[in-house]
Amino acid sequence: MFARRLSVVTARALSRKYASTPFDATGAAVDALRDELASTCDGVLEQGKKLNWVFLGAPGVGKGTYASRMAKQMGVPHISMGDLVRAEIKGETALGKEMKAIAARGELVPDALVLDILDKRVKRGEAEGERGFLLDGFPRTVPQAETLSTMVEVTQVLNLTLREDILVEKCCGRRECGECGKSFNIADIRSEKAGEQTIIMPPLNPPQECFAKLTQRPDDTEEVVRARLEVYKKSTIPVENYYRGKGLLSDFPIMGGIPETTPVLLKHIIDILKASTR
Numbered sequence: 001m002f003a004r005r006l007s008v009v010t011a012r013a014l015s016r017k018y019a020s021t022p023f024d025a026t027g028a029a030v031d032a033l034r035d036e037l038a039s040t041c042d043g044v045l046e047q048g049k050k051l052n053w054v055f056l057g058a059p060g061v062g063k064g065t066y067a068s069r070m071a072k073q074m075g076v077p078h079i080s081m082g083d084l085v086r087a088e089i090k091g092e093t094a095l096g097k098e099m100k101a102i103a104a105r106g107e108l109v110p111d112a113l114v115l116d117i118l119d120k121r122v123k124r125g126e127a128e129g130e131r132g133f134l135l136d137g138f139p140r141t142v143p144q145a146e147t148l149s150t151m152v153e154v155t156q157v158l159n160l161t162l163r164e165d166i167l168v169e170k171c172c173g174r175r176e177c178g179e180c181g182k183s184f185n186i187a188d189i190r191s192e193k194a195g196e197q198t199i200i201m202p203p204l205n206p207p208q209e210c211f212a213k214l215t216q217r218p219d220d221t222e223e224v225v226r227a228r229l230e231v232y233k234k235s236t237i238p239v240e241n242y243y244r245g246k247g248l249l250s251d252f253p254i255m256g257g258i259p260e261t262t263p264v265l266l267k268h269i270i271d272i273l274k275a276s277t278r
Protein backbone atom coordinates (compact mmCIF):
# COMPACT_ATOMS: atom_id res chain seq x y z
CA MET A 1 0.00 0.00 0.00
CA PHE A 2 2.81 2.38 0.94
CA ALA A 3 4.59 1.72 -2.36
CA ARG A 4 1.40 2.43 -4.29
CA ARG A 5 0.76 5.65 -2.33
CA LEU A 6 4.36 6.66 -2.99
CA SER A 7 3.94 6.10 -6.71
CA VAL A 8 0.79 8.20 -6.72
CA VAL A 9 2.53 11.00 -4.81
CA THR A 10 5.52 10.73 -7.19
CA ALA A 11 3.27 10.85 -10.21
CA ARG A 12 1.47 13.95 -8.83
CA ALA A 13 4.78 15.71 -8.15
CA LEU A 14 6.00 14.89 -11.63
CA SER A 15 2.78 15.98 -13.25
CA ARG A 16 3.32 19.49 -11.86
CA LYS A 17 6.80 19.49 -13.43
CA TYR A 18 5.64 18.30 -16.85
CA ALA A 19 2.21 19.82 -17.01
CA SER A 20 1.35 18.37 -20.37
CA THR A 21 3.79 15.73 -21.54
CA PRO A 22 2.44 14.84 -24.97
CA PHE A 23 1.68 11.19 -25.56
CA ASP A 24 2.19 11.77 -29.22
CA ALA A 25 3.83 14.07 -31.71
CA THR A 26 1.63 16.89 -33.00
CA GLY A 27 1.86 19.46 -35.77
CA ALA A 28 1.52 19.80 -39.52
CA ALA A 29 4.91 18.28 -40.34
CA VAL A 30 4.29 15.03 -38.48
CA ASP A 31 0.73 14.85 -39.80
CA ALA A 32 2.15 15.11 -43.31
CA LEU A 33 4.49 12.20 -42.52
CA ARG A 34 1.54 10.19 -41.21
CA ASP A 35 -0.34 10.82 -44.46
CA GLU A 36 2.75 9.92 -46.48
CA LEU A 37 3.11 6.63 -44.57
CA ALA A 38 -0.53 5.76 -45.19
CA SER A 39 -0.27 6.48 -48.93
CA THR A 40 3.05 4.64 -49.21
CA CYS A 41 1.44 1.57 -47.62
CA ASP A 42 -1.41 1.77 -50.13
CA GLY A 43 1.20 1.80 -52.90
CA VAL A 44 2.92 -1.27 -51.50
CA LEU A 45 -0.35 -3.21 -51.41
CA GLU A 46 -1.30 -2.02 -54.93
CA GLN A 47 1.89 -3.72 -56.11
CA GLY A 48 0.60 -6.97 -54.59
CA LYS A 49 3.20 -6.86 -51.82
CA LYS A 50 2.35 -7.50 -48.16
CA LEU A 51 2.63 -5.39 -45.02
CA ASN A 52 3.65 -8.12 -42.55
CA TRP A 53 5.97 -6.36 -40.13
CA VAL A 54 7.63 -7.51 -36.92
CA PHE A 55 8.79 -5.10 -34.18
CA LEU A 56 11.63 -6.59 -32.15
CA GLY A 57 13.23 -5.03 -29.10
CA ALA A 58 14.11 -5.54 -25.46
CA PRO A 59 11.54 -5.18 -22.68
CA GLY A 60 10.69 -1.53 -22.14
CA VAL A 61 12.15 -0.28 -25.42
CA GLY A 62 8.72 0.91 -26.58
CA LYS A 63 7.65 -1.84 -29.00
CA GLY A 64 4.03 -1.52 -27.92
CA THR A 65 4.13 2.29 -27.76
CA TYR A 66 5.38 2.69 -31.32
CA ALA A 67 3.79 -0.42 -32.84
CA SER A 68 0.33 0.79 -31.83
CA ARG A 69 0.95 4.26 -33.29
CA MET A 70 2.55 3.08 -36.54
CA ALA A 71 -0.04 0.32 -37.11
CA LYS A 72 -2.78 2.95 -37.07
CA GLN A 73 -1.11 4.87 -39.90
CA MET A 74 -0.28 1.71 -41.84
CA GLY A 75 -3.88 0.49 -41.66
CA VAL A 76 -2.90 -2.87 -40.19
CA PRO A 77 -3.65 -4.40 -36.76
CA HIS A 78 -1.10 -4.13 -33.94
CA ILE A 79 -0.78 -7.72 -32.65
CA SER A 80 0.92 -7.70 -29.25
CA MET A 81 1.95 -11.16 -28.10
CA GLY A 82 2.25 -9.86 -24.56
CA ASP A 83 -1.33 -8.59 -24.65
CA LEU A 84 -2.53 -11.93 -26.05
CA VAL A 85 -0.74 -13.73 -23.20
CA ARG A 86 -2.19 -11.34 -20.62
CA ALA A 87 -5.69 -11.88 -22.06
CA GLU A 88 -5.31 -15.64 -21.56
CA ILE A 89 -4.10 -15.03 -18.01
CA LYS A 90 -6.98 -12.63 -17.29
CA GLY A 91 -9.46 -15.12 -18.75
CA GLU A 92 -8.16 -17.64 -16.20
CA THR A 93 -8.18 -20.31 -18.89
CA ALA A 94 -6.19 -23.51 -18.21
CA LEU A 95 -3.60 -22.09 -20.59
CA GLY A 96 -3.73 -18.77 -18.76
CA LYS A 97 -3.09 -20.37 -15.38
CA GLU A 98 -0.04 -22.17 -16.82
CA MET A 99 1.24 -18.92 -18.33
CA LYS A 100 0.67 -16.74 -15.26
CA ALA A 101 3.51 -18.15 -13.15
CA ILE A 102 5.87 -18.23 -16.13
CA ALA A 103 5.20 -14.61 -17.11
CA ALA A 104 5.44 -13.46 -13.47
CA ARG A 105 9.00 -14.86 -13.39
CA GLY A 106 9.83 -13.03 -16.63
CA GLU A 107 10.43 -16.28 -18.46
CA LEU A 108 9.18 -17.05 -21.94
CA VAL A 109 6.00 -19.06 -22.31
CA PRO A 110 6.70 -22.33 -24.18
CA ASP A 111 6.90 -21.84 -27.95
CA ALA A 112 4.03 -24.26 -28.65
CA LEU A 113 1.63 -22.30 -26.43
CA VAL A 114 2.29 -18.86 -27.93
CA LEU A 115 2.40 -20.28 -31.44
CA ASP A 116 -1.05 -21.78 -30.92
CA ILE A 117 -2.43 -18.42 -29.77
CA LEU A 118 -0.73 -16.54 -32.60
CA ASP A 119 -1.84 -19.02 -35.26
CA LYS A 120 -5.46 -18.46 -34.27
CA ARG A 121 -4.99 -14.65 -34.42
CA VAL A 122 -3.25 -14.74 -37.83
CA LYS A 123 -5.93 -17.04 -39.27
CA ARG A 124 -8.67 -14.72 -37.94
CA GLY A 125 -6.95 -11.75 -39.59
CA GLU A 126 -6.72 -13.53 -42.92
CA ALA A 127 -10.39 -14.57 -42.71
CA GLU A 128 -11.39 -10.95 -41.95
CA GLY A 129 -9.30 -9.61 -44.84
CA GLU A 130 -6.76 -7.69 -42.73
CA ARG A 131 -4.13 -6.19 -45.03
CA GLY A 132 -1.15 -7.26 -42.94
CA PHE A 133 0.00 -6.85 -39.35
CA LEU A 134 2.48 -5.20 -37.06
CA LEU A 135 3.60 -8.01 -34.75
CA ASP A 136 5.01 -6.88 -31.39
CA GLY A 137 6.83 -9.27 -29.06
CA PHE A 138 6.86 -12.19 -31.46
CA PRO A 139 9.01 -14.06 -32.44
CA ARG A 140 11.19 -14.21 -29.36
CA THR A 141 13.07 -17.42 -30.16
CA VAL A 142 14.56 -18.74 -33.40
CA PRO A 143 12.18 -21.75 -33.43
CA GLN A 144 9.29 -19.26 -33.19
CA ALA A 145 10.74 -17.31 -36.12
CA GLU A 146 11.18 -20.48 -38.17
CA THR A 147 7.60 -21.60 -37.49
CA LEU A 148 6.27 -18.10 -38.18
CA SER A 149 7.89 -18.26 -41.62
CA THR A 150 5.76 -21.35 -42.38
CA MET A 151 2.60 -19.48 -41.31
CA VAL A 152 3.02 -16.14 -43.08
CA GLU A 153 5.61 -14.17 -45.05
CA VAL A 154 7.37 -11.62 -42.83
CA THR A 155 8.19 -8.66 -45.09
CA GLN A 156 10.15 -6.41 -42.70
CA VAL A 157 11.59 -6.50 -39.19
CA LEU A 158 12.24 -3.33 -37.21
CA ASN A 159 14.58 -3.73 -34.26
CA LEU A 160 14.12 -0.98 -31.67
CA THR A 161 17.18 -0.41 -29.49
CA LEU A 162 17.79 1.60 -26.30
CA ARG A 163 20.49 1.66 -23.60
CA GLU A 164 19.93 -1.04 -20.95
CA ASP A 165 20.05 1.35 -17.97
CA ILE A 166 17.12 3.24 -19.46
CA LEU A 167 15.18 0.04 -20.24
CA VAL A 168 15.13 -0.97 -16.57
CA GLU A 169 14.00 2.48 -15.43
CA LYS A 170 11.28 2.58 -18.10
CA CYS A 171 9.91 -0.87 -17.29
CA CYS A 172 9.83 -0.08 -13.57
CA GLY A 173 8.02 3.19 -14.31
CA ARG A 174 5.25 1.59 -16.33
CA ARG A 175 1.78 1.97 -14.88
CA GLU A 176 -1.70 1.18 -16.13
CA CYS A 177 -5.02 2.60 -15.04
CA GLY A 178 -6.99 -0.23 -13.46
CA GLU A 179 -10.20 1.34 -14.73
CA CYS A 180 -9.63 2.78 -18.23
CA GLY A 181 -6.73 0.45 -19.05
CA LYS A 182 -4.55 3.26 -20.49
CA SER A 183 -0.77 2.94 -20.18
CA PHE A 184 1.43 5.56 -18.50
CA ASN A 185 5.02 5.84 -17.35
CA ILE A 186 6.09 7.78 -14.27
CA ALA A 187 9.83 7.38 -14.96
CA ASP A 188 11.47 10.78 -15.47
CA ILE A 189 14.51 9.83 -17.56
CA ARG A 190 17.56 11.95 -18.29
CA SER A 191 20.42 9.61 -19.22
CA GLU A 192 23.84 11.20 -19.78
CA LYS A 193 26.68 8.89 -20.77
CA ALA A 194 30.20 10.06 -21.61
CA GLY A 195 30.58 10.23 -25.36
CA GLU A 196 26.95 9.41 -26.03
CA GLN A 197 23.91 11.55 -26.76
CA THR A 198 21.91 12.53 -23.67
CA ILE A 199 18.54 10.81 -23.77
CA ILE A 200 15.62 12.64 -22.21
CA MET A 201 12.28 10.87 -21.76
CA PRO A 202 9.82 12.87 -19.65
CA PRO A 203 7.15 10.87 -17.81
CA LEU A 204 3.87 10.03 -19.51
CA ASN A 205 1.70 11.02 -16.59
CA PRO A 206 -1.86 9.87 -15.99
CA PRO A 207 -4.73 12.35 -15.71
CA GLN A 208 -6.00 13.15 -12.21
CA GLU A 209 -8.87 10.68 -12.44
CA CYS A 210 -6.47 7.76 -12.98
CA PHE A 211 -4.00 8.57 -10.20
CA ALA A 212 -5.65 6.48 -7.50
CA LYS A 213 -6.26 3.53 -9.85
CA LEU A 214 -2.71 3.00 -11.13
CA THR A 215 -1.51 -0.61 -11.26
CA GLN A 216 1.90 -2.07 -12.06
CA ARG A 217 2.49 -5.29 -14.00
CA PRO A 218 3.81 -8.04 -11.67
CA ASP A 219 6.70 -8.55 -14.13
CA ASP A 220 7.72 -4.88 -14.03
CA THR A 221 9.65 -5.08 -10.75
CA GLU A 222 13.40 -4.47 -11.11
CA GLU A 223 14.27 -8.08 -10.29
CA VAL A 224 11.91 -9.55 -12.92
CA VAL A 225 12.82 -6.87 -15.49
CA ARG A 226 16.49 -7.83 -15.20
CA ALA A 227 15.49 -11.50 -15.60
CA ARG A 228 13.49 -10.60 -18.75
CA LEU A 229 16.50 -8.73 -20.13
CA GLU A 230 18.68 -11.81 -19.63
CA VAL A 231 16.03 -13.93 -21.39
CA TYR A 232 16.04 -11.36 -24.21
CA LYS A 233 19.83 -11.53 -24.60
CA LYS A 234 19.82 -15.36 -24.57
CA SER A 235 16.79 -16.09 -26.72
CA THR A 236 15.79 -13.05 -28.75
CA ILE A 237 19.07 -11.53 -29.88
CA PRO A 238 19.54 -14.71 -31.99
CA VAL A 239 16.22 -13.80 -33.63
CA GLU A 240 17.70 -10.43 -34.62
CA ASN A 241 20.60 -12.27 -36.24
CA TYR A 242 18.16 -14.69 -37.94
CA TYR A 243 16.35 -11.82 -39.66
CA ARG A 244 19.55 -9.81 -40.27
CA GLY A 245 20.86 -12.85 -42.12
CA LYS A 246 17.76 -12.76 -44.32
CA GLY A 247 18.27 -9.07 -45.07
CA LEU A 248 14.91 -8.22 -43.47
CA LEU A 249 16.06 -6.41 -40.33
CA SER A 250 16.52 -2.68 -39.83
CA ASP A 251 17.78 -1.23 -36.53
CA PHE A 252 16.14 1.89 -35.08
CA PRO A 253 17.69 3.52 -31.99
CA ILE A 254 15.25 5.26 -29.65
CA MET A 255 16.81 8.64 -28.84
CA GLY A 256 14.13 10.46 -26.91
CA GLY A 257 10.47 10.74 -25.98
CA ILE A 258 7.47 10.04 -28.21
CA PRO A 259 7.27 13.56 -29.74
CA GLU A 260 10.92 13.45 -30.82
CA THR A 261 10.93 9.81 -31.91
CA THR A 262 7.66 9.64 -33.86
CA PRO A 263 8.60 11.79 -36.91
CA VAL A 264 11.99 10.09 -37.24
CA LEU A 265 10.38 6.65 -37.04
CA LEU A 266 7.67 7.58 -39.55
CA LYS A 267 10.36 8.70 -42.02
CA HIS A 268 12.40 5.54 -41.35
CA ILE A 269 9.44 3.29 -42.15
CA ILE A 270 8.48 5.34 -45.23
CA ASP A 271 12.04 5.03 -46.58
CA ILE A 272 12.03 1.24 -46.05
CA LEU A 273 8.65 0.87 -47.79
CA LYS A 274 9.68 3.12 -50.71
CA ALA A 275 12.88 1.12 -51.18
CA SER A 276 10.79 -2.08 -51.29
CA THR A 277 8.63 -0.72 -54.12
CA ARG A 278 11.49 0.38 -56.39
Ligand SMILES: Nc1ncnc2c1ncn2[C@@H]1O[C@H](COP(=O)(O)OP(=O)(O)O)[C@@H](O)[C@H]1O
Nearest residue numbers: 059060081082085103107108109114137138140
Ligand atom coordinates in the same frame (compact mmCIF):
# COMPACT_ATOMS: atom_id res chain seq x y z
N1 LIG B 1 6.86 -14.55 -28.19
C1 LIG B 1 6.74 -14.93 -26.90
N2 LIG B 1 7.21 -16.15 -26.52
C2 LIG B 1 7.08 -16.56 -25.24
N3 LIG B 1 6.53 -15.82 -24.24
C3 LIG B 1 6.07 -14.60 -24.58
C4 LIG B 1 6.14 -14.09 -25.90
N4 LIG B 1 5.62 -12.84 -25.93
C5 LIG B 1 5.22 -12.58 -24.65
N5 LIG B 1 5.48 -13.63 -23.85
C6 LIG B 1 5.19 -13.71 -22.41
O1 LIG B 1 4.44 -12.58 -22.01
C7 LIG B 1 5.22 -11.75 -21.12
C8 LIG B 1 4.96 -10.29 -21.40
O2 LIG B 1 5.25 -10.03 -22.77
P1 LIG B 1 5.48 -8.49 -23.23
O3 LIG B 1 4.44 -7.63 -22.64
O4 LIG B 1 5.67 -8.47 -24.71
O5 LIG B 1 6.86 -8.22 -22.49
P2 LIG B 1 7.94 -7.10 -22.75
O6 LIG B 1 7.40 -5.87 -22.10
O7 LIG B 1 9.09 -7.70 -22.06
O8 LIG B 1 8.14 -6.96 -24.23
C9 LIG B 1 6.67 -12.17 -21.40
O9 LIG B 1 7.51 -11.88 -20.27
C10 LIG B 1 6.51 -13.66 -21.61
O10 LIG B 1 6.31 -14.32 -20.37
